[in-house]
Amino acid sequence: MLSIENLHASVEDGESTREILKGLDLEIWPGEVHAIMGPNGAGKSTLGHIIAGKDGYDVTEGTISFNDENLLEMAPEERAAAGIFLAFQYPVEVPGVATMTFLKAALNAQREARGEKALSTPEFMKAVKTAADKLGVKQEMLRRPINVGFSGGEKKRNEIMQMALLQPKLAVLDETDSGLDIDALRIVSEGVNSLRSPERSFLVITHYQRLLDYIVPDHVHVLAGGRIVRSGGPELAKELEERGYAEFLEAA
Amino acid sequence: MPAVQETIDRVAAIDVDKYKYGFVTDIESEKAPKGLSEEVIAFISAKKGEPEWMLAWRLEAYKRWKTMTEPEWAMVDYPPIDYDSIYYYAAPKGTSAPKSLDEVDPELLRTYEKLGIPLKEQEILAGVRKQGEPSDLDEIAGDAPYSRVAVDAVFDSVSVVTTFKDELAKAGVIFCSISEAVREHPELVQKYLGTVVPTSDNFFATLNSAVFTDGSFVYVPPGVRCPMELSTYFRINEQNTGQFERTLIIADKGAYVSYLEGCTAPQRDDNQLHAAVVELIALDDAEIKYSTVQNWYPGDAEGKGGIYNFVTKRGDCRGARSKISWTQVETGSAITWKYPSCILRGDDSRGEFYSIAISNGRQQIDSGTKMIHLGKNTSSRIISKGISAGRSSNTYRGLVRANPKAKNARNYTQCDSLLIGDKCAAITIPYVESRTGTAQFEHEATTSKISDDQLFYCRARGIGEEEAVALIVNGFVRDVIQQLPMEFAVEAQKLIGVSLEGSVG
Ligand SMILES: Nc1ncnc2c1ncn2[C@@H]1O[C@H](COP(=O)(O)OP(=O)(O)O)[C@@H](O)[C@H]1O
Ligand SMILES: [Mg+2]
Numbered sequence: 001m002l003s004i005e006n007l008h009a010s011v012e013d014g015e016s017t018r019e020i021l022k023g024l025d026l027e028i029w030p031g032e033v034h035a036i037m038g039p040n041g042a043g044k045s046t047l048g049h050i051i052a053g054k055d056g057y058d059v060t061e062g063t064i065s066f067n068d069e070n071l072l073e074m075a076p077e078e079r080a081a082a083g084i085f086l087a088f089q090y091p092v093e094v095p096g097v098a099t100m101t102f103l104k105a106a107l108n109a110q111r112e113a114r115g116e117k118a119l120s121t122p123e124f125m126k127a128v129k130t131a132a133d134k135l136g137v138k139q140e141m142l143r144r145p146i147n148v149g150f151s152g153g154e155k156k157r158n159e160i161m162q163m164a165l166l167q168p169k170l171a172v173l174d175e176t177d178s179g180l181d182i183d184a185l186r187i188v189s190e191g192v193n194s195l196r197s198p199e200r201s202f203l204v205i206t207h208y209q210r211l212l213d214y215i216v217p218d219h220v221h222v223l224a225g226g227r228i229v230r231s232g233g234p235e236l237a238k239e240l241e242e243r244g245y246a247e248f249l250e251a252a
Numbered sequence: 253m254p255a256v257q258e259t260i261d262r263v264a265a266i267d268v269d270k271y272k273y274g275f276v277t278d279i280e281s282e283k284a285p286k287g288l289s290e291e292v293i294a295f296i297s298a299k300k301g302e303p304e305w306m307l308a309w310r311l312e313a314y315k316r317w318k319t320m321t322e323p324e325w326a327m328v329d330y331p332p333i334d335y336d337s338i339y340y341y342a343a344p345k346g347t348s349a350p351k352s353l354d355e356v357d358p359e360l361l362r363t364y365e366k367l368g369i370p371l372k373e374q375e376i377l378a379g380v381r382k383q384g385e386p387s388d389l390d391e392i393a394g395d396a397p398y399s400r401v402a403v404d405a406v407f408d409s410v411s412v413v414t415t416f417k418d419e420l421a422k423a424g425v426i427f428c429s430i431s432e433a434v435r436e437h438p439e440l441v442q443k444y445l446g447t448v449v450p451t452s453d454n455f456f457a458t459l460n461s462a463v464f465t466d467g468s469f470v471y472v473p474p475g476v477r478c479p480m481e482l483s484t485y486f487r488i489n490e491q492n493t494g495q496f497e498r499t500l501i502i503a504d505k506g507a508y509v510s511y512l513e514g515c516t517a518p519q520r521d522d523n524q525l526h527a528a529v530v531e532l533i534a535l536d537d538a539e540i541k542y543s544t545v546q547n548w549y550p551g552d553a554e555g556k557g558g559i560y561n562f563v564t565k566r567g568d569c570r571g572a573r574s575k576i577s578w579t580q581v582e583t584g585s586a587i588t589w590k591y592p593s594c595i596l597r598g599d600d601s602r603g604e605f606y607s608i609a610i611s612n613g614r615q616q617i618d619s620g621t622k623m624i625h626l627g628k629n630t631s632s633r634i635i636s637k638g639i640s641a642g643r644s645s646n647t648y649r650g651l652v653r654a655n656p657k658a659k660n661a662r663n664y665t666q667c668d669s670l671l672i673g674d675k676c677a678a679i680t681i682p683y684v685e686s687r688t689g690t691a692q693f694e695h696e697a698t699t700s701k702i703s704d705d706q707l708f709y710c711r712a713r714g715i716g717e718e719e720a721v722a723l724i725v726n727g728f729v730r731d732v733i734q735q736l737p738m739e740f741a742v743e744a745q746k747l748i749g750v751s752l753e754g755s756v757g
């Protein structure tokens with residue numbers, strides 16, 4: 001489904017160029033849940049951004065293919081229509097744009113790009129309500145401008161609600177657990193788990209092991225120094241919890 | 253609401269690829285000779301069958317205009333206009349007094365069809381064609397009172413069709429072309445014309461006073477709430493025809509009226525001058541709501557061929573507790589010079605100005621408002637949203653003044669500018685003059701850019717770049733859109749998207 005080979009990416013940092021990803025390899029098959037863990041500044045969000053197509057990163061080497069398409073040549077909106085979803089670590093405020101309006105524009109743009117019929121307003125309302133109820137998002141919140149004045153937890157919940165509505169093939173969740181209290185964490189995890197299916201894959205980025213108690217991954221990778229330095233099963237997450245990232249930082 | 257649904261469908265059908273109103277209708281026109289002289293003015297006046305006093309009024313204005321010079325203070329730049337090479341009168345042939353749509357040149361109707369104006373909405377069409385047949389009207393009358401729109405269509409210089417006139421007449425509302433009003437209601441016209449914008453007001457208004465060819469007239473009698481929205485769709489068609497519309501709206505004591513103005517124009521190579529005058533008068537406890545969606549041809553990417561829009565719009569809150577509200581969405585024209593204003597004469601009167609001004613390509617906008625507080629406890633509110641893209645320049649120029657007798661005058665002004673790209677300019681020039689110690693004026697201004705993060709967030713959800721810009725901009729202008737009647741709000745949102753095409757990437 002997603003295949004990343006030898007990915008090198010850098011950013012312009014003032015005068016100098018700074019390499020953030022230094023030869024990253026990752027292979028995700030349909031239905032798999034992969035977790036990426038790593039210390040702050042390791043390049044986890046950078047990876048998510050590059051998968052989703054954000055400007056500002058130079059991919060100097062390597063390839064990313066998604067269902068045999070060259071992802072790096074696709075615009076962000078094309079990637080979204082192809083089934084890629086990024087739940088942002090820091091969801092962005094768009095003043096004046098009601099959440100409902102935003103969702104409708106997103107869903108119908110994706111459908112149109114895929115050659116599907118736009119949903120009628122009643123069909124759309126039904127789809128939103130289903131997704132919102134699942135994530136405990138209130139109707140009142142759907143009328144508010146998207147992310148404006150939302151608490152940290154509300155923003156994260158809203159991201160997962162969008163995922164539930166858009167039904168992507170590959171969802172990248174970037175630190176969705178941060179800012180969530182234990183109840184919200186449970187709701188969000190249930191939301192994610194209910195979307196797990198043999199066709200849908202997840203890349204769960206997290207700093208803490210806690211989330212992985214709820215969303216049990218098939219594979220866990222440690223990202224440090226711009227590379228995957230170790231991979232394993234769910235037990236690797238537990239090990240990291242006990243021993244921290246220090247040894248990997250040294251290794252990197 | 254069939255009429256509203258029709259409008260939504262129509263707007264949905266707007267071709268978003270390019271300015272699509274760039275076509276020319278082939279109708280022979282009767283023109284006055286080029287240029288301006290006493291003879292041309294007499295020709296216009298005679299054509300319209302005007303009484304003596306009207307001609308005298310025009311000639312007086314013309315005399316004054318000859319002594320005036322074109323203003324240069326606005327932040328707009330254009331080649332000199334040759335006032336002698338303009339046709340001041342052009343009427344679609346044979347349409348000077350149609351009794352029904354059947355009598356209207358079919359070519360003209362097809363033009364409206366292409367424009368998709370509500371005039372051709374089936375229900376309303378039926379209302380015109382089969383006047384007196386109650387069934388057609390009943391179907392519409394079953395709706396909420398404001399779901400209907402009466403249209404006074406202006407094709408070049410002459411009002412061609414007026415719909416729903418009979419029903420309005422039943423309510424005592426007069427809604428007709430200004431030419432007809434001059435003939436049929438001279439006492440009202442003489443009493444109010446030029447009392448808000450005097451013939452000597454400014455260069456363009458004075459020119460208009462001399463040569464105005466048509467426009468709308470509305471009178472709502474005391475205590476009457478106008479039973480429908482009134483609407484005029486302006487359209488410039490004849491090449492090199494100056495457009496000098498004159499609109500006069502009077503809401504008598506306790507009356508209410510909502511008026512919509514919208515326009516599009518065909519593509520042209522020569523710049524076209526438009527110098528309209530709009531006068532609003534609200535007596536005691538009356539309210540006038542005036543909404544504009546302006547979508548004239550802005551010129552090509554180099555700014556060639558667009559409309560010059562030099563408009564004087566002013567409302568007089570003449571009576572106590574009266575209220576005038578201007579809402580405008582400006583997306584078109586090569587040059588816009590426009591300051592819808594309120595004179596708050598009556599005690600406790602209120603003026604409002606809600607504006608969205610979008611400039612793209614090489615467009616130049618210098619627009620804003622004046623709130624002149626004269627009476628006690630008068631209040632005003634200004635919400636201006638300027639959006640600049642491309643190489644355009646967008647200036648907000650506003651004046652809030654409280655005269656010595658305007659005790660407790662209050663104003664709230666909010667001016668927000670949004671920049672798209674880095675080759676455009678947004679300028680905010682607020683003037684505040686308070687001659688009373690009791691006035692409370694508040695002013696807030698912001699300038700922002702569409703951030704890359706916002707764009708990426710939308711695009712990561714599948715929304716294409718241009719649609720994302722339109723979405724973000726529509727969010728930015730939401731406070732103003734909410735002031736528009738539903739019909740216009742839908743149209744305006746779509747227009748905003750269309751007018752910002754090519755502004756990113
Ligand atoms: N646009 C940028 N300009 C400069 N440095 C950046 C930029 N984006 C990320 N970085 C740097 O790259 C490193 C990795 O960032 P990030 O991917 O956000 O890490 P993580 O999500 O793992 O905490 C950090 O040191 C960060 O400061
Ligand atoms: Mg991060």
